[in-house]
Amino acid sequence: MQLKNDLLLRAARGEKVERTPVWLMRQAGRILPEYREVRASVSGFIELAKTPALAAEVTLQPVDILGVDAAIIFSDILVIPEAMGLPYEMVEKRGPYFPKTIASIEEVKKLRIASPEEDLNYVLEAIKITKKELDGRVPLIGFAGCPWTIFCYMIEGSGSKTFSKARKMLYREPEMARVLLDKITQSTIDYLKAQIAAGADIVQIFDSWAGILPPEQYNTFSLSYIQQICDAIDEVPVTVFAKGAFFARSEMAKLNCETIGLDWNMKIGESRQMIGEDKTLQGNLDPCALYGSSKEVASATRNMLDQFGNSRHIANLGHGVYPDIDPKMVKVFVETVKDYSTKLRA
């Protein structure tokens, strides 16, 4: 089906756009009262993500309510470890928790390569329903976690300040780490390809814990696997968002992907210089800037757009939108991008 608004895809590919496309990480979620209503009708986050009709419903909400230029399928990066044989729970106010974690090569060998059709069909179904309901209004973004980030959760079993258990394995059992990372990578490639077959128009991979590795280890244990994924996906544009990987920006420029996400710590001009003109950059307003007044949000947004100038850009925050942000301020952000970037690109 022909998309009515394909700004995001054109911006990703570096084609001419009449204005800068805009969406927000975590736009489908707790900021919207409409989301909280759907969420209250089920037992928890995981049930919501596993019920395709409801996952599709909350995926569509920000398109209708906030006017963003893309939908992103409502799901979680941790569906991959679950599909490989490590189920998880979502503990209220604490985050994800894996009752079983990986500590030996035997446990790594027992893990299966995730089969998207068997293990993750609920995501594919949600994508199909969403695509139908979207009716071509905006593109749909599919996503997955980066192997390194997924690895962290599989070893630690939950979030961590230092991820020192996962990092210990890189020093003590590098071969075992590689076997596990390979399995996650293969699962992720198959999963992203299945999302694309189901209808995803673009995919993003999230390296949430990129920032805890020293630069050399990041190249070895994260970037090389991201590269395998980028090389395997040629059906749609790929976005890589590695939070905190400021030290890897020059290396990321060489990835076979269209777009690189910037977090709010990364200076825009410096990042453009390190990454070059051949990638689209996505981001990177401080998520906390949306705590300001309408006037301040609009001004901070214009300031960000000025810094990206007329270059390849997809507007977003530098991180997921925080749950207590007023949706009105998200609208100010979205509207400011639309209006101001139209002038900027005229």
Place this chain on the structure above:
Amino acid sequence: MQLKNDLLLRAARGEKVERTPVWLMRQAGRILPEYREVRASVSGFIELAKTPALAAEVTLQPVDILGVDAAIIFSDILVIPEAMGLPYEMVEKRGPYFPKTIASIEEVKKLRIASPEEDLNYVLEAIKITKKELDGRVPLIGFAGCPWTIFCYMIEGSGSKTFSKARKMLYREPEMARVLLDKITQSTIDYLKAQIAAGADIVQIFDSWAGILPPEQYNTFSLSYIQQICDAIDEVPVTVFAKGAFFARSEMAKLNCETIGLDWNMKIGESRQMIGEDKTLQGNLDPCALYGSSKEVASATRNMLDQFGNSRHIANLGHGVYPDIDPKMVKVFVETVKDYSTKLRA
């Protein structure tokens, strides 16, 4: 008293050294069984920090056991909010917790400027005992938190993944934030000067949460206060360690301090280039590298030393040593620095 080993001070001042001095952040702490024994004799961390004889005892342990070139007074950055009127608890496995936090300008106004002699005499006593017991063997490092990091705890009441409450205040109540930061800064200057008067030979300020601010806000709400502290201390060398502030390295070069700490994410050559030759750099081995074998620890340490070369350098990890690291590996780190840097600087 004349120091028998003043390598750290000479390295900080950029004077000639026959080898690179070495110490570790959190060297006085849970890694040592001798520390855990003392710790078990009291009710908790805070009681230990507030008992000068015991604080001095654990401060001295790593000098004797690990052979480091400096002692750092056993204390906590959160004694400052407590001395200003906000007491805290240390919750086992969760970290610090403030029952009362700051949410209004009235609460800010009620806070007092900490009086080191009245409110923090236990730290000054611990410093005096330590200096006596050290008998000039190595220098003693005093320390404090950076105003921005202390501010975060005073607003949030505990650690946080996003510190979005503290950051919200910068957008919503910037004037109130400035009043609070001024009060913390004044308290910190007085406190560091009292530590120096009590015997500290060098002081370090820790900006643990530097990495969560966008670059411009970091300059406004953190670096400008660090600068006030650096400008106020001229009695001894000053070290600034701003974890995650990769984006501020060029700006930090202009601080009126002798040494800048690097975390393990920061590339050494790049940092030297950004900061220039006029500062000593401190750091920055990945704390997880000490999980490796003796051979691997020695090799990683030599590799780090090679990268710093013959420039102004104080060897350390890029973060505090993790509590489950084998003290034997810390010794390998320390010994390797001593041996290898002697050759490197010959």
